[in-house]
Amino acid sequence: MPSAREGPLLPVDAVVERTLPNGLRIRLLPERGAETVSYYTFFQVGSRNERVGTTGISHLFEHMMFNGAEKYGPKEFDRVLEARGGTSNAYTSNDLTVYYEDFAADALPVVVDLESDRMRSLSLTPETLEQERAVVKEERRLRTENSIYGLLEEQLESLVFLAHPYRWPIVGWMDDIERIRREDCQAFFRTYYAPTNAAVYAVGDLDPDATLALLERSYGDIPAGPPVPPVAQGEPPQRGERRAVVRHPAQAPAVLVGWRAPAARSPDAPVLDVLQACLAVGESSRLRRRLVEDLELAVSIHVGWGWRIDPGVFSVFAEVAPGVRPERVETALFDELARVADGGVSPAEVRRAKRLLRSAVLHELSTHSGIAHALGQSEALLGDWREAGRALEHYAAVTPAAVKRAAAGHLDPSRRSVVWVEPGGAG
Amino acid sequence: MEEERLPNGARVVVARRPGVPLAAVRLLVRAGAALDPAGRHGLAHLVVQAARRGTRRRTGRRIDEEIEGLGAELGAGADEDATSFGLSAPAEWLPRLLDVVVDVATCPTFPRGELDRLRRREVASLSHDLDEPGTIADRAMIMAAYREHPYGHPVEGRARHLSAMRRLDAADFHRRWYGPGVATLVIVGAVDPAKALRLARRRLGGWRPAAETPPEVPAPTPREREVWVLDKPDATQAQVRIATPAIPRRSPEYFPAVVANTILGGGFTSRLMEAIRVNRGLSYGARSRFSMSRSAGIFYVSSFTKTESTAELIEVALDEIRRFRDGGPTAEELDRAKGYLCGLFPLSLETHGQIAEKICDLALYGFGIEEVTGYRERVRAVTAEECREVGRRHFPDGSGAVVVVGPARAVASALERFGPVTVSPARRVL
Numbered sequence: 001m002p003s004a005r006e007g008p009l010l011p012v013d014a015v016v017e018r019t020l021p022n023g024l025r026i027r028l029l030p031e032r033g034a035e036t037v038s039y040y041t042f043f044q045v046g047s048r049n050e051r052v053g054t055t056g057i058s059h060l061f062e063h064m065m066f067n068g069a070e071k072y073g074p075k076e077f078d079r080v081l082e083a084r085g086g087t088s089n090a091y092t093s094n095d096l097t098v099y100y101e102d103f104a105a106d107a108l109p110v111v112v113d114l115e116s117d118r119m120r121s122l123s124l125t126p127e128t129l130e131q132e133r134a135v136v137k138e139e140r141r142l143r144t145e146n147s148i149y150g151l152l153e154e155q156l157e158s159l160v161f162l163a164h165p166y167r168w169p170i171v172g173w174m175d176d177i178e179r180i181r182r183e184d185c186q187a188f189f190r191t192y193y194a195p196t197n198a199a200v201y202a203v204g205d206l207d208p209d210a211t212l213a214l215l216e217r218s219y220g221d222i223p224a225g226p227p228v229p230p231v232a233q234g235e236p237p238q239r240g241e242r243r244a245v246v247r248h249p250a251q252a253p254a255v256l257v258g259w260r261a262p263a264a265r266s267p268d269a270p271v272l273d274v275l276q277a278c279l280a281v282g283e284s285s286r287l288r289r290r291l292v293e294d295l296e297l298a299v300s301i302h303v304g305w306g307w308r309i310d311p312g313v314f315s316v317f318a319e320v321a322p323g324v325r326p327e328r329v330e331t332a333l334f335d336e337l338a339r340v341a342d343g344g345v346s347p348a349e350v351r352r353a354k355r356l357l358r359s360a361v362l363h364e365l366s367t368h369s370g371i372a373h374a375l376g377q378s379e380a381l382l383g384d385w386r387e388a389g390r391a392l393e394h395y396a397a398v399t400p401a402a403v404k405r406a407a408a409g410h411l412d413p414s415r416r417s418v419v420w421v422e423p424g425g426a427g
Numbered sequence: 428m429e430e431e432r433l434p435n436g437a438r439v440v441v442a443r444r445p446g447v448p449l450a451a452v453r454l455l456v457r458a459g460a461a462l463d464p465a466g467r468h469g470l471a472h473l474v475v476q477a478a479r480r481g482t483r484r485r486t487g488r489r490i491d492e493e494i495e496g497l498g499a500e501l502g503a504g505a506d507e508d509a510t511s512f513g514l515s516a517p518a519e520w521l522p523r524l525l526d527v528v529v530d531v532a533t534c535p536t537f538p539r540g541e542l543d544r545l546r547r548r549e550v551a552s553l554s555h556d557l558d559e560p561g562t563i564a565d566r567a568m569i570m571a572a573y574r575e576h577p578y579g580h581p582v583e584g585r586a587r588h589l590s591a592m593r594r595l596d597a598a599d600f601h602r603r604w605y606g607p608g609v610a611t612l613v614i615v616g617a618v619d620p621a622k623a624l625r626l627a628r629r630r631l632g633g634w635r636p637a638a639e640t641p642p643e644v645p646a647p648t649p650r651e652r653e654v655w656v657l658d659k660p661d662a663t664q665a666q667v668r669i670a671t672p673a674i675p676r677r678s679p680e681y682f683p684a685v686v687a688n689t690i691l692g693g694g695f696t697s698r699l700m701e702a703i704r705v706n707r708g709l710s711y712g713a714r715s716r717f718s719m720s721r722s723a724g725i726f727y728v729s730s731f732t733k734t735e736s737t738a739e740l741i742e743v744a745l746d747e748i749r750r751f752r753d754g755g756p757t758a759e760e761l762d763r764a765k766g767y768l769c770g771l772f773p774l775s776l777e778t779h780g781q782i783a784e785k786i787c788d789l790a791l792y793g794f795g796i797e798e799v800t801g802y803r804e805r806v807r808a809v810t811a812e813e814c815r816e817v818g819r820r821h822f823p824d825g826s827g828a829v830v831v832v833g834p835a836r837a838v839a840s841a842l843e844r845f846g847p848v849t850v851s852p853a854r855r856v857l
Contacts, residue, residue: 033446034773075705078695083763085770087695104770134708141664142711142731148558249661251557282500284491296544299551321551348496355498359449359516366447367777 009365010389015375016208017385018216022224023196026215027375027385029203031368037204038368039101039111041119042376044199045192046095047172048165048231048310054180056136056172057188059092063132064185065099066090070121074128077114084110094166095309096380097192102369105205109214115200116218119193124185133177140171149317151246152256152419159242159417160258160313164235194225199379203372233310235260242417247424252299253320254421255329261314261410264307264381270394271406272314276303277353278345278403280316284352286345287316290336297321297329307381314410326420337411344404354395361391428796429620431627435634437607439627440786441620444779450518450616451779452525454532455787458604458637459508460584461577461644461722467596469584471505473545474597475512479503480541482534485527487541493527501528507578508721509791510605515780518617522626525614529630532605537597550586553857561731563657564666564832566856571655571828572670572725576647586857606637611790616779644722647672649826652846657853658835665737665838669744670727671827676719676792682805683813684717684821689764690756690814691715691747691822692728696763698747703730709740717821721792726821734833738841741829745845748822755815769803 016028046058066088068074081088086103101111144150154169161167171177191197200219202211238260262268280287280303291298297320304315318329364370371388378387428442460471479501480487494501499516512528556562566581573579612631614623649672674680692699692715703713713730728748732740756764776782776799789798831838835850842848 034777036773036777075696075701079763082694082696082767085766087767087771089695102771102774104773107770131705131708135704135711138664138709138732139711141733146560146662146664148555251554252551254555282491282495284488284495292548293544296547299548299555319552319555321548322554352492352496352498355517356495356500357498359498362447362449362517363515363778366449366779 009361009392010371012386012389015385016212018212020195020216020220022220022222023194024219024222025199025379026212027199027201028206028208028211029371029375030206030208031204031371034368035105035205036102036368037105037108037202037206038372039103039108039115040201040372040376041099041115042199042201042380043097043193044197044228044380045097046093047168047170048094049192049228050165050168052168053176054184055168055176056170057180057184058097059171060132060136060177060180061185061188062090062092062097063136064124064128065118065122067128067132068123069118070123071117072114077118080110080114081107086111092170094170094312098376100369100373108202108206108211112214112218116222119195119198119219120222122189122193124182124189126182129182129185133180136171136177137174140174140177144169144171148248148250148254148421151248152254152317152421155244155246155419156256156258156315156417157313159244159419160260162236164233164310165231166308166310166312191226191228195219195222196225197228199376201372201376203375204368231310235311238415240414244419246419246421248421250421250423252322253326253423255318255320255326256315256419257330257333258313258315258417259411259415260311261305263311264309265383268406268410269307271398271402272305272410273357274350274353274395274398275403275406276305277356278349279303279340281353281356286336286340287333291318291329291332295332297324297332309381330418334413337407340404341408341411344400347400350398350400350403354398357395358392429624431624433607433628433632435607435632435636437631437634438611438790439624439631440611440613441618441623441627442615442782442786443618443620444616444782446617448518448617449515449779450521450614450618451513451515451783452521452528453511453513453613453783453787454528455509455511455611455613455790456532456605457509457609457791458641459505459510460580460582461507462600462604462641463580463584466588467592468580468588469549469582470592470596470600471510472582472584473549473589473592474600475503475505475510476545476549477537477542477597478535478601479531480545481536481538482530483536484530484534487538490527490531494524497524499524501531503531505582507582511787513780513783521614521618521623525626525630533634535601537594539594542594542597546589546592549584549589553583553586557853557857560659560662560664560666560832563659563853563856564668564830567655567657567830567832568668568670568727568828570856571653571830572672572727573647574650576723577644578647578720578723603638604641607631607634608636609641610634611787613783613786615783615786647723652825652827652829654829654831654842654846654848656835656839656842656848656850657830657832657855658850659832659853660834660836662833663734664731665734665831665833666731667737667740668727668729668830669741669823669827670725670830671821671823673717673724673726673821674719675722675724678719680817681719683809683817685768686761686764686806686809687751687756687814687817688715688717689768690760691751691818693764694767698751699728699730699744702743702747703740707743709736709743713744726823734837737831737833737838738844741842741845749824751818752815752822752824755811755818758811761811761814765806765809768806772802
């Protein structure tokens with residue numbers, strides 16, 4: 001809870017916002033501090049916009065964005081940026097594809113030139129597609145096929161969702177990565193990378209008026225795109241527990257349990273943030289204490305919970321202690337969750353959770369990059385960048401009764417999905 | 428920024444910064460894994476974990492509750508040179524949090540039950556590490572590059588050694604090495620420096636000296652090329668490291684080394700990225716780094732690829748090393764690397780926590796603030812010839828270890844052209 005002497009969390013009034021005639025949304029925030037600027041481009045597309053046969057195209061496409069456009073050819077994007085004291089990267093989620101650059105403030109015109117060039121005229125050659133396909137397959141081998149958590153997560157999402165596109169992995173199925181064609185990429189670019197489907201956030205040592213004029217000049221002539229097709233929402237209700245076992249030559253077992261959880265816009269989303277902190281943030285959280293410290297059944301416990309546009313997943317991951325059967329971890333975990341659903345959490349636990357969340361929000365807003373990302377994330381998931389400044393209000397309103405209700409309502413045993421890795425197989 | 432040395436030798440540095448109403452605290456003790464006794468690898472790491480499990484005034488649970496109840500999480504860990512305790516939290520809680528942090532570092536009691544439990548947990552988490560090919564490769568690399576040197580074992584220790592540790596080992600280590608003479612306390616953020624200094628004097632002033640001063644660590648010896656294959660029969664991808672002893676952090680070659688490495692394998696446009704990822708699609712990532720500690724350091728290349736292309740990846744990396752040793756960087760590469768390093772430098776000092784960490788580094792390596800304020804000027808002064816010289820002296824040519832974690836049956840024979848190959852089960856690194 002903010003103390004009385006604290007100013008607003010985000011200087012909302014200082015944000016300059018504009019939507020260009022082609023639909024591109026622009027939000028700028030001048031911030032003192034480091035003489036750097038953080039520049040984010042959010043495209044409202046992720047694995048939820050895909051279909052079977054070309055799963056993984058959003059992520060593969062993210063790679064293609066670094067391979068040259070009309071003005072800046074292949075390999076030039078990062079060379080030009082690095083020479084000017086900047087760095088770039090990108091990520092793809094279930095909902096979004098996000099590009100960002102952090103750089104010395106005087107490189108802003110160059111960054112705007114680079115970003116608008118690729119939004120206007122990305123080149124998609126057969127050679128670069130094959131090269132990135134190989135790179136993405138290595139990425140999949142690294143993060144999914146040779147990673148215990150990766151294997152489990154992929155299984156869990158396909159159990160939790162029967163119909164919704166959240167059921168396939170962001171990186172895509174290996175077969176689909178093989179199959180994506182250049183024409184698929186071209187159509188994808190026309191629809192999802194048009195300014196209509198994008199927003200730019202710049203935060204840092206910048207002059208908002210001059211920057212706005214620069215952005216209008218640079219992006220203004222890019223044509224608007226077609227309307228984006230809606231995402232099918234036909235997820236049927238879950239009528240009982242679902243289970244899967246992954247046989248893998250692992251050293252020790254691991255368990256991942258998940259529930260379909262509310263969308264970001266639901267009033268329960270911040271309540272589940274508080275529940276997550278009560279359960280597994282910090283050494284004195286409930287699950288760490290019970291499963292790791294008291295019973296020594298698990299080596300580590302994590303709760304996964306990220307806000308998504310459509311109803312997403314609330315999950316618990318446990319690395320099981322060697323020699324312990326995963327059933328015992330499950331039983332202890334479900335007992336503890338039932339205790340929260342039946343008896344609730346104490347006011348002290350909720351106060352602790354809110355303080356941890358407040359620190360996390362303050363940390364996020366302590367860098368240009370963190371602020372720009374928070375603005376973009378809030379607009380993409382909640383429909384309004386101003387929500388980035390309201391996080392603490394939402395947390396402040398959460399009561400112990402709401403946490404109990406959320407645990408009882410969302411972590412229902414008959415609607416959970418459970419995946420184990422069982423050691424076994426080749427070696 | 429205010430600095431003071433207390434009568435017992437402890438250094439205190441306070442920096443007031445505007446911005447978010449947070450304060451970062453970091454307490455560094457110059458005692459790390461290099462002091463682990465023979466047969467007790469992992470002791471420094473266990474001591475720092477165990478310190479937070481109970482002091483004369485607080486139980487482990489109370490420590491967790493006090494810190495987390497104020498919205499902070501205590502980070503406590505060791506590396507080869509030092510141990511540090513740190514947290515960051517709303518500035519109004521500074522007095523209470525500092526009290527706990529200093530209590531944990533100076534007055535731990537190592538309750539037997541807690542120590543035994545931690546020991547079991549550390550051993551258990553090592554077996555989960557065995558499921559992470561990248562982690563196995565990193566552990567093996569340290570062992571292969573440093574061998575019997577005090578830096579030559581992973582900080583997290585070895586399963587057999589951890590299992591043998593007793594309460595007395597931990598208490599002894601703490602008594603011998605933890606003391607104000609090797610400690611630096613740093614506070615950065617929305618604080619009043621005079622008040623913070625008073626607070627620090629009160630909390631740290633009574634800390635009595637450690638029994639011993641850490642000895643200096645010698646330089647490691649370079650060795651002929653060897654290839655270690657750690658067998659993971661199930662893996663579809665091989666993790667690769669190429670490593671050799673190089674330079675300590677205080678080396679006069681530091682700035683040329685940073686620039687040369689940026690060009691070879693630092694940024695996104697480095698030669699290794701270009702050769703391995705962009706031109707051949709062999710991997711998702713490839714990088715190199717000088718990992719520099721107080722008394723020694725290593726240079727290494729790190730990447731991964733599908734098992735079929737393991738030897739090709741190593742060949743390409745060694746070719747790039749050779750090309751750099753022979754020709755050094757081009758003028759364009761040199762300019763780009765300098766622009767990159769200088770432009771990004773402010774980003775490494777953006778948060779209170781980053782600044783606190785940087786100040787601790789200065790203390791650990793014995794630098795003054797000019798190491799930070801003069802950074803850009805010294806980067807800009809680096810010449811192409813200095814970079815080539817760094818490459819010639821420290822990028823491995825025929826020396827150093829090649830470590831591969833992957834299915835031995837599929838990869839080992841193709842690796843013989845790089846040097847004598849030893850195949851072991853992956854658990855050798857535990």
